[in-house]
Each structure stands twice: as C-alpha cells, then as structure tokens.
Amino acid sequence: MIIIRPIQASDYDDLHRIAVESGHGFTSLPVNEELLKKRIEHSEKSFNVEVTQPGNEGYLFVMEDTKTGAVVGTSGIEAAVGLEDAFYHYHLGKVVHNSRELGIYNTVETLSLCNDYTGASEICTLFLGEGHRKNNNGRFLSRFRFLFMAEHAERFADTVIAEMRGVSDDDGRSPFWAWLEEHFFSIDFPTADYLTGIGKKVFIAELMPKYPIYVNLLSKEAQLVINKVHEKTVPALRLLEAEGFARRGYVDIFDGGPTVEANRNSIRAAADSQKCQVIIGEVSEQNKFIICNSKVKEFRATQAAVSLRETANQVVISQEAADAILVKEGDWVRIVAN
Structure with missing residues (x-):
C-alpha cells in the first residue's frame, strides 16, 4: 500500500x-x-x-x-x-514612456526585486x-x-x-x-x-x-x-x-x-474535503479517495476506496486502510475524492 x-x-x-x-x-x-x-x-x-x-x-x-x-x-x-x-x-510590472509632442507611447515591462x-x-x-x-x-x-x-x-x-x-x-x-x-x-x-x-x-x-x-x-x-x-x-x-x-x-x-x-x-x-467518522467494514465501491488522519507527528495519508454515509458524516473504510493511517473505528478522518 x-x-x-x-x-x-x-x-x-x-x-x-x-x-x-x-x-x-x-x-x-x-x-x-x-x-x-x-x-x-x-x-x-x-x-x-x-x-x-x-x-x-x-x-x-x-x-x-x-x-x-x-x-x-x-x-x-x-x-x-x-x-x-x-x-x-521579481515582480513583473510596467512603465509607460510617452511624448504627446512626438506622438510616441511605449509600454515597457520591468522586473523589480521584492x-x-x-x-x-x-x-x-x-x-x-x-x-x-x-x-x-x-x-x-x-x-x-x-x-x-x-x-x-x-x-x-x-x-x-x-x-x-x-x-x-x-x-x-x-x-x-x-x-x-x-x-x-x-x-x-x-x-x-x-x-x-x-x-x-x-x-x-x-x-x-x-x-x-x-x-x-x-x-x-x-x-x-x-x-x-x-x-x-x-x-x-x-x-x-x-x-x-x-x-x-x-x-x-x-x-x-x-x-x-x-x-x-x-x-x-481543502474546500471539497469532508470530516467523517470511521466505520471499518467491507467496501464495494471502486472510487478512490485521499484519506488522512487528524494527527500531526503521527500523520498518515493514503488512497483507498471508501463508502460514504454523508448524512451521518461517516465513512466506511477497509481494515487495511485503517491500519495504514493509524485509525480505529470511531476516529475522525478527512477525505477528498482524488
């Protein structure tokens, strides 16, 4: 995996x-x-x-x-x-050089250190x-x-x-x-x-x-x-x-x-991601999601098929996926379709 x-x-x-x-x-x-x-x-x-x-x-x-x-x-x-x-x-900007008397108008791109x-x-x-x-x-x-x-x-x-x-x-x-x-x-x-x-x-x-x-x-x-x-x-x-x-x-x-x-x-x-509570079980769907746990120093993420229960903010993942990202049933994860 x-x-x-x-x-x-x-x-x-x-x-x-x-x-x-x-x-x-x-x-x-x-x-x-x-x-x-x-x-x-x-x-x-x-x-x-x-x-x-x-x-x-x-x-x-x-x-x-x-x-x-x-x-x-x-x-x-x-x-x-x-x-x-x-x-x-460098920031790309523009400087305009123009002379009404001569009827000349030139726009020049510049690079400014910032x-x-x-x-x-x-x-x-x-x-x-x-x-x-x-x-x-x-x-x-x-x-x-x-x-x-x-x-x-x-x-x-x-x-x-x-x-x-x-x-x-x-x-x-x-x-x-x-x-x-x-x-x-x-x-x-x-x-x-x-x-x-x-x-x-x-x-x-x-x-x-x-x-x-x-x-x-x-x-x-x-x-x-x-x-x-x-x-x-x-x-x-x-x-x-x-x-x-x-x-x-x-x-x-x-x-x-x-x-x-x-x-x-x-x-x-980030905007499309969802927080869901984990249920461990059989997953029949083949659609892959990115799944990560909510930890910092023990952060883990993987790609896996899931079954979403959106109305209950729950997601069914396999035992293999749960082990991979160090979560157990009842824990919260963040997911997004990949």
Whole structure:
C-alpha cells in the first residue's frame, strides 16, 4: 500500500537519493549531507512542536510503498517563508514612456526585486520516482498537503504559494540566469542554485541589481523564458491551477519561473474535503479517495476506496486502510475524492 508520513532520521539515504535524482533547479533539496540531515531534524521538530500560528516550521513528508518499505517520493510545506532568511522574487510590472509632442507611447515591462511573499506558506520539495508515477500517485503526493493544511489551519498562513521550476537545459543552464550572470553575478546557475539551497543567500542582496530591470534589455533567450515552466513541471502547474492557484506576476530570481498563489481556504482539495467518522467494514465501491488522519507527528495519508454515509458524516473504510493511517473505528478522518 502507498502511504504518506512525516520524514524521520532513518530516511536520510532515501532523501539523499531523491536529491540526486531531482537534478538541477530543485533548490530545496541540495545534495549536501549536513543540510539534508538538518532538513530532516528541522522537520521532526516542526511536527512535534505545539503551534498557534505559523512560524519557522518546515514539514517534510515521504511517500512509502509499505510492501517494500521503499521511500519513493517526497513533498513538503514551509509554514511561513522569509521570517529568518530574505525570500526574494521579481515582480513583473510596467512603465509607460510617452511624448504627446512626438506622438510616441511605449509600454515597457520591468522586473523589480521584492520580498512580497514574506510570511506566506509555501508548498515545495515535490518529487516522485519514475517507477511510481502511476495510479494517481503524483496527484496524491501534491494534494494531500491541502488536507493537512485544512486539518491544522493554525499552522499555516492564509496565502499559499508554490514556486514552479523555470526553463533550464540538461546541463542546468538557465537562459534567464545567463543574462544575470553575464552582467551582475559571474557565477553559473547550478552554483547560484546550490548556494541558495544551502542557505547562503547573502550574495543575492550584495550583487542583485537594486533598481527595476527593463525586460527589453535582457537577451532574447532570457525574455522568452520569463514566467515559463520547465517541460517536466507542466503537469504540476496544471494540477495546481486546477486547485485554484494562479499567477500574480511574480517570478523566480534565478530561472524566471512563475510563482503561483491561492488562498488556503479556497484551495479546491481543502474546500471539497469532508470530516467523517470511521466505520471499518467491507467496501464495494471502486472510487478512490485521499484519506488522512487528524494527527500531526503521527500523520498518515493514503488512497483507498471508501463508502460514504454523508448524512451521518461517516465513512466506511477497509481494515487495511485503517491500519495504514493509524485509525480505529470511531476516529475522525478527512477525505477528498482524488
């Protein structure tokens, strides 16, 4: 059975493997033993702390195949970004240049460095091994987070964002960064990406241009990838858009990829989810639901067929599903059709 649970120290080898497999542009999982272990430790502390409002917590989950015990994917949520380290974006704006006397009117797009998303919650670190990209596992690995957020709303901000991976080639070269590298930074994209991933962000404030950049001054290659996603990220973007996430003109400072946002309570999976009391029994229906328990440090989620008794706020699940998510008859769970 496929389950999702909080990461633990014994998952380090699997997390390191995922960091290697994920490749360039996956800033939140640098291939660095010390930092990966710190990420796991920070996540364990976050799941164990009592919270009344979002802070510096970071929740990292893994997808496990219980038949083999293998960790096959990961997915995360940052409770509130930018509270300790500056959280940068470019915002796309416009400047108008016009002359009545000459009859000239030009609109020029600009990129302005900002910290507008400070304090927002961020969904991040989504990766699924190729062998398990089936049976709606990818959709499950993304959407379960919205049930966790709905169940524990006090831990998260009203605004939820996701940074989408921008365009880069197989060698990690970003056309957007190439222009910035040439004129301002003198370090390549993988290096800048890695430094950010390990928390060394001071160079951004030191070297990033402080004034708005006119987009038409960038190289043609850089202009073409602004607000565009990597081809492998298109399915993830479509899924989030179906959940109600939308672009608001913010792009990544390294690869120009879009950041999308939504109000936490308006996210489709959260808004459509239901709290139901568990009945354990035979389930004849074949429709799959995402089911999660109401716990934090012992959080579990899975996909399973259920029988709904909506008028009584009850759901019938199998004993196998109940065991997978650590619930017994009479407990409450949150469910949504996947």
